[in-house]
Amino acid sequence: MDKKGPVKGADMSELTVWQNAAIGIKGDTVVWLGSTEEATILEANQVMDAKGRLVTPGLVEPHTHLVFGGSREKEMALKQQGVPYLEILKQGGGILSTVKATQETPFEDLLEKALFHLDRMASYGITTVEAKSGYGLDRETELKQLKVAKEANEKHPIDIVSTFLGAHAIPAHFKDNPEAFLQEMSDLLDEIKQENLAEFVDIFTETGVFTVPQSRRYLMKAKEKGFGLKIHADEIDPLGGTELAVELGAISGDHLAVTSDEGIQRLANSNTIGVILPGTSFYLGKDDYARAREMIDAGAAIAISTDFNPGSSVTENLQLIMSIAALKLKLSPEEIWHAVTVNAAYAIGRGKVAGSIAVGRKADIVVWDAPNYLYIPYHYGVNHTNTVIKNGKVIYERQGIR
Ligand code: NIG
Numbered sequence: 001m002d003k004k005g006p007v008k009g010a011d012m013s014e015l016t017v018w019q020n021a022a023i024g025i026k027g028d029t030v031v032w033l034g035s036t037e038e039a040t041i042l043e044a045n046q047v048m049d050a051k052g053r054l055v056t057p058g059l060v061e062p063h064t065h066l067v068f069g070g071s072r073e074k075e076m077a078l079k080q081q082g083v084p085y086l087e088i089l090k091q092g093g094g095i096l097s098t099v100k101a102t103q104e105t106p107f108e109d110l111l112e113k114a115l116f117h118l119d120r121m122a123s124y125g126i127t128t129v130e131a132k133s134g135y136g137l138d139r140e141t142e143l144k145q146l147k148v149a150k151e152a153n154e155k156h157p158i159d160i161v162s163t164f165l166g167a168h169a170i171p172a173h174f175k176d177n178p179e180a181f182l183q184e185m186s187d188l189l190d191e192i193k194q195e196n197l198a199e200f201v202d203i204f205t206e207t208g209v210f211t212v213p214q215s216r217r218y219l220m221k222a223k224e225k226g227f228g229l230k231i232h233a234d235e236i237d238p239l240g241g242t243e244l245a246v247e248l249g250a251i252s253g254d255h256l257a258v259t260s261d262e263g264i265q266r267l268a269n270s271n272t273i274g275v276i277l278p279g280t281s282f283y284l285g286k287d288d289y290a291r292a293r294e295m296i297d298a299g300a301a302i303a304i305s306t307d308f309n310p311g312s313s314v315t316e317n318l319q320l321i322m323s324i325a326a327l328k329l330k331l332s333p334e335e336i337w338h339a340v341t342v343n344a345a346y347a348i349g350r351g352k353v354a355g356s357i358a359v360g361r362k363a364d365i366v367v368w369d370a371p372n373y374l375y376i377p378y379h380y381g382v383n384h385t386n387t388v389i390k391n392g393k394v395i396y397e398r399q400g401i402r
């Protein structure tokens with residue numbers, strides 16, 4: 001992953017692979033790269049032999065709803081009966097039921113839960129993660145979620161990048177007045193900025209949630225206040241959220257499951273990264289998978305992500321998503337590796353610090369129980385990590401059965 005990112009179009013299929021490589025780490029930083037033979041002349045306090053295993057940059061997870069209360073396993077039966085995702089939401093379930101649970105869960109419990117999910121993400125090889133709020137929908141709970149993410153970032157070795165998603169759904173008492181609700185959420189922006197609680201602002205642009213004009217007005221305010229922009233765009237209905245992301249210069253447009261031909265073209269001609277969440281299409285039982293193949297062929301930069309959340313994609317396993325990206329999006333292994341490292345890092349403003357192994361960068365590295373990089377998407381649904389290194393320290397090691 002040594003290309004200047006974000007890596008676009010055909011460049012996504014060119015991957016630099018070193019055979020018999022060695023990495024020198026001092027403190028938390030990569031200080032040397034070369035061959036194993038050259039490495040023998042170096043003096044090292046500690047040597048780790050990867051024994052011919054695949055070694056890659058730590059995975060970057062660019063889209064999660066990390067902090068939430070409760071869980072929604074009871075909705076699975078509704079989904080099996082064919083009740084659509086947006087219908088469950090309309091009836092006060094879905095996102096709104098997690099909102100209630102998140103409002104009722106104390107700070108410390110939310111923190112403990114977030115740290116638990118971060119541990120699991122780390123075990124899957126993720127070393128940097130984006131985390132959204134959006135299960136508060138009121139001042140107090142949105143700030144609580146963002147503060148949980150901030151404290152989790154301090155307590156956990158994984159680096160967290162925060163996004164304010166106050167505009168995630170319309171609470172019942174604002175049902176007939178979404179504009180007033182958006183005003184309430186924009187009123188939080190100054191405080192969030194001052195307390196450094198989020199770098200990005202996101203909105204769910206969707207039928208029954210927020211329209212394109214509402215999203216545009218809301219995001220323009222956020223942009224004026226210095227936030228980077230993201231959009232939950234064209235997930236279920238093709239409203240034109242992808243085009244809006246490009247128009248506003250958003251760092252990413254996310255989902256893009258039903259993006260129009262025009263949207264694909266605009267994305268390809270822009271600096272906005274398409275963050276594709278195929279686990280969500282899979283989990284919601286949809287036939288609409290993002291046309292990521294066409295997006296890359298048109299020249300776009302693509303990242304992929306779990307969308308980890310309690311409703312539409314309940315998994316921390318980014319490796320599984322790599323397999324779904326191969327099987328359902330028809331991406332090549334080379335494209336998939338770019339999509340979970342360098343491009344994912346650029347999609348959350350960490351392109352210069354995460355997503356590649358290079359001298360001078362933080363040593364975020366995964367040693368895999370795999371002979372080569374083709375192997376991870378191929379052998380699906382399990383965890384292939386052998387050792388995960390974050391900032392030069394081993395944070396996870398696979399244990400054998402005792
Ligand atoms: O990315 N689409 C909106 N938000 C999330 C799902 C949130 C939920 O169902 O709790 C998503 O799919």
Ligand code: FE
Binds near residue numbers: 063064065232309
């Ligand atoms: Fe999401």
